[in-house]
Amino acid sequence: MNAPGGSTTNIADGSATVGVQAQTVHAVNFYEIFPGDSPERKFEVGLRFLRGGVPAKAREHIGEAVADGYVTSRSCFYLLLALLSGRTLRQVPKEDLAMLRVAQGRIVGGTDEWTEAIGVISCLLTSLQKGDVVPATVEAELNRLGQVQRDEIQQNLEMFLNGSIQDDLWARAFESARKDRCDQRRLDRIWKFFQPSPAGARVRRPNPEAATIxxxxxxxxxxxxxxxxxxxxxxxxxxxxxxxxxxxxxxxxxxxxxxxxxxxxxxxxxxxxxxxxxxxxxxxxxxxxxxxxxxxxxxxxxxxxxxxxxxxxxxxxxxxxxxxxxxxxxxxxxxxxxxxxxxxxxxxxxxxxxxxxxxxxxxxxxxxxxxxxxxxxxxxxxxxxxxxxxxxxxxxxxxxxxxxxxxxxxxxxxxxxxxxxxxxxxxxxxxxxxxxxxxxxxxxxxxxxxxxxxxxxxxxxxxLADRPSDLEMAHWLDCDRKALMEEAMGHYKLKPSDVVAHAFIEAPGKSYKRARVSKGPWRYTRYSLLIFLLTADGVRQMTADLDFVEASFHDKGRINYRYDAIAAVHATEADDGGRSFELTLVNGEPIKVKMIEALQAVAEPGEDERSVSRVTLDAAGLGNTLHVLEGVAAEGKEWIGHERKREEDGLAALADAVQGISPRYE
Incomplete structure (x- = not known):
């Protein structure tokens, strides 16, 4: 095992979190769904979750809206992205593909920018299935789309695209991240997200005149x-x-x-x-x-x-x-x-x-x-x-x-x-x-x-009037993650096509403040970021402390290990609400990350603490990370070949669902 720069424990251990200094919940109806809301309202809330980096909730709300009759080319496009966002083809269940297939069959009307975007995804999936992907063709097809559709596809399909097509898409993604990372006056505004809405001005009223009858x-x-x-x-x-x-x-x-x-x-x-x-x-x-x-x-x-x-x-x-x-x-x-x-x-x-x-x-x-x-x-x-x-x-x-x-x-x-x-x-x-x-x-x-x-x-x-929205916070955090990923690839001299799979974890850093909008995930002033790059030779891991307010990385660390060096991967949930992730190597050295601190009053009235935790963990990328690393821990290097074989059937079923036809594989 090669671990330049220090030992595994010193580089990757995130269990020494000092703790929260303040927590804020913004009472806005950004992610709220109320009884009697229309399917269109449910779709819009699901779309916000998708753009906010919480694909599980996006799938839930967009799927419910489509099932309730809100079927348009736009809703089907975002349903497809929600089904794929944040997970590999192996993680897409058959019932989700069936829902997409039914929705596609109910679309009426002519061609528009959304159906064209679905068509581009369909062609891309078919090419991936046949193994004849031509990067120049994919680039041309994407450039034919509008800016919104092109950015949404690029943002949400990063987990399952592989091969040479990755080089072009990731080059585009890295360039966009560099441009947007401090856009919209981030450094001047981001601290305001962690400030609560102030209580109104009051003074102590004087005691009344003391004179009785x-x-x-x-x-x-x-x-x-x-x-x-x-x-x-x-x-x-x-x-x-x-x-x-x-x-x-x-x-x-x-x-x-x-x-x-x-x-x-x-x-x-x-x-x-x-x-x-x-x-x-x-x-x-x-x-x-x-x-x-x-x-x-x-x-x-x-x-x-x-x-x-x-x-x-x-x-x-x-x-x-x-x-x-x-x-x-x-x-x-x-x-x-x-x-x-x-x-x-x-x-x-x-x-x-x-x-x-x-x-x-x-x-x-x-x-x-x-x-x-x-x-x-x-x-x-x-x-x-x-x-x-x-x-x-x-x-x-x-x-x-x-x-x-x-x-x-x-x-x-x-x-x-x-x-x-x-x-x-x-x-x-x-x-x-x-x-x-x-x-x-x-x-x-x-x-x-x-x-x-x-x-x-x-x-x-x-x-505080120009406080960032949760979507802006999610976008800036994604840009930071891509910036670290680009740095990791540059250090290891890897092309995106050299990466078989990648995974990441966003955990709270040390001595942080945190805030969220109602029903949304926690956002932190400091993060501990972990990037896992799986290559044919083994795992390349980079860790860094992110000062989210200043958009700067500190205390970076790197570690390399072979697939057969991974002994176990698991996540734990303590009785007091704390969540943690741990990867154990065969030499007994743990890589621990505290995902959610065990804190009181994490949920507002009308919210469930477990629901808040699930939303936060989904935004932190824990689900896909566990899927990838648990597979590696169980199968070793053979996981790469097995995963590609398992994805072949998934690609076929997904391509058929996108086209709205009966599945070839049951």
Missing amino acids: GDWGRLIGASALSLAAVCFVGVLAWQHAWLSTLPALLLFGVGCYVCWRNGVEWRFLVERRRDKDRDYLAVGPKPAAAQRGFAGKIDRQFDHYFARYVPRNTERAQWLAHTAGIRRTLRDEVVDIYRESRTDAEKVAWLVRYLVSDVRQRWERGTLWDYRDRLRVAPSTKGLFVLGVAASTAGGATMIWAALQVQPFHAVVAAVIVAAAGRVAALGWLRIVLEHRRFAAEQEDARRSLAGREAAFERWTAK
């Missing part, structure tokens, strides 16, 4: 009693000396007003600043729940982005230390306003980024602590409050002294009532006014915050 009753009673006592004292004072009572009463009234107005302002600013300080400065130990679930994910997001978005000319340690309080406050708010709706933490990552960047911008502008200046009590307010207290005290004392000269006992009782009831009334009105101002201020803050967050939400939504 009982509070209002006590307040009104105390106010009325206090006012009545003041009036009684004023009447007694008036009786004694009205000339001095009038200015004393005015001094008392003006003093109370000035004292009240400035005292409320003073108290409000102090409490408001204290609340802001608590939000910006106070830091306590993290609750245990912060390390788990949604709260833990949000906590880690804030830690990550605060560590990442460090202001200019600022040390990270200083930045993190001085913003610990506001970081905790913002984190608690996000957890509080989204947790009850079971929102995925990734859907509010945009908000976390916005909040952190807003704090950074205010830090850089020097306005992060502006509230302390804005809420500082002015000296004039303090001075007027003191003057108001002095004026009201002087006026009140003057009136009480005059009242004592008329009715001492009643004046004393009235003064005590004024003091007691007035204190209760003043404190009650102070609390209500402060609550009203607090609520108004917090509402204004919430309004400004919501406006900023809504603007950030709109910007993020607009940025």
Whole structure:
């Protein structure tokens, strides 16, 4: 065995996957079929599956549409491609050929581009059956077709075409892959597929004003009693000396007003600043729940982005230390306003980024602590409050002294009532006014915050507006696979016609994110790609880590082994949902690939986890790979001759089915 570049285990082992960082399911009806959908709708969904690299689902839906009566030259063309896509002739069952034969017989109408495409496939199959394929003729026939039909044939018939015809078709395929690999602004858009649809902007609503009916009753009673006592004292004072009572009463009234107005302002600013300080400065130990679930994910997001978005000319340690309080406050708010709706933490990552960047911008502008200046009590307010207290005290004392000269006992009782009831009334009105101002201020803050967050939400939504479709993702991935296959053939100096069969596996790479549309296969930010090239001499295998977002290969490895070196090939499905592929060589060295990680919540409501796994495995090419490698493990090098012999009958039956005539072989 020749294994240049390292041992088998080091090159091909894919079992060391770090795991998923985030997962997203886009709730779009791209692959959805609903009860009562027309056969035409089922066909269109099946066609999307075919173009999305999931031929098994394409066969299911297109076949069902044709069986339900949607029989056209176009539907028969794509039914034929679905039957052949992703598998060899040996894997095409007789019942599929019977369905195709019946459908072909029901086509009515004249010749169009789709019937011409079917005719080209029919001629090609007949030539392959007879062994008289002329590459130039095949090339001419394909060039006679439209671009759509030609590309579809080239894309879906790669598994069973062999001989010299492969050289021309694969040369065309490689050229197309090189041209399309970064087409449609792939490098600018592909990362957006892995971003979830963002949750809408929210803010924490201020607590309502805390005043009950009982509070209002006590307040009104105390106010009325206090006012009545003041009036009684004023009447007694008036009786004694009205000339001095009038200015004393005015001094008392003006003093109370000035004292009240400035005292409320003073108290409000102090409490408001204290609340802001608590939000910006106070830091306590993290609750245990912060390390788990949604709260833990949000906590880690804030830690990550605060560590990442460090202001200019600022040390990270200083930045993190001085913003610990506001970081905790913002984190608690996000957890509080989204947790009850079971929102995925990734859907509010945009908000976390916005909040952190807003704090950074205010830090850089020097306005992060502006509230302390804005809420500082002015000296004039303090001075007027003191003057108001002095004026009201002087006026009140003057009136009480005059009242004592008329009715001492009643004046004393009235003064005590004024003091007691007035204190209760003043404190009650102070609390209500402060609550009203607090609520108004917090509402204004919430309004400004919501406006900023809504603007950030709109910007993020607009940025994701050109998110790639699943078909674009499938096409780019196919281009990457062909790029690696072309590199492998170039390294081993193989022509496509030298390759008896080929197989591939696309498994998740290390430390990946993943996303999919509803009912569709998982797409990953990183892949571990394996290409198997079966030649007359043995197996040529190339592995590579694909950074799907950057369209770049890393950590490539190669290994060669003879057919008799393959001891066993099998796929396993664990009880926890994990899927893996393993090829064991006679020397005991395994080539392992983790196909699907054992993760929770892989299926959305209305989906079956096994169905999601099957779709993903079909898109990863596991079915054909197992067919090829299991055959080699069982028969060795003789598999090549046996497979060609087995395909002869398949070619004949397939050619007859395409032509819509009775089969020659039963």
